[in-house]
Amino acid sequence: MTAEQKHSIDDPIEMEKAADALPIEQIAKRWIVASDPDEAVEKVGQYVTWGLNHLVFHAPGHDQRRFLELFQSDLAPRLRRLG
Known part of the structure; x- marks a missing residue:
């Protein structure tokens, strides 16, 4: 907003x-708004290429446990490979 x-x-x-x-x-x-992990990693990868190494991830909604579990299993391993 x-x-x-x-x-x-x-x-x-x-x-x-x-x-x-x-x-x-x-x-x-x-x-960055994405529902597909590959798309999210691609978009975040641009920032890593530019040298950013402190990124904040947020998911709206009340089911933060689900977000954290999906982040851990689907995004974190791919993001680590970028750096």
Whole structure:
């Protein structure tokens, strides 16, 4: 969300609702958005090539355990091979 969009929202639940309502095109302009591990690794690989080595991964939603398990099994091994 832009600063302007966040400015008037004080309630964390309302912030989450507003973020969930954002169009995917707006999100994809600022973040790497991928549902396919190969696509994610390809996009992240560009940043590794540019010399970045401190990357933050985030998945929206409440099932963070599932995200971490999938990250560990599907992405982490491939990302390690990039560096």
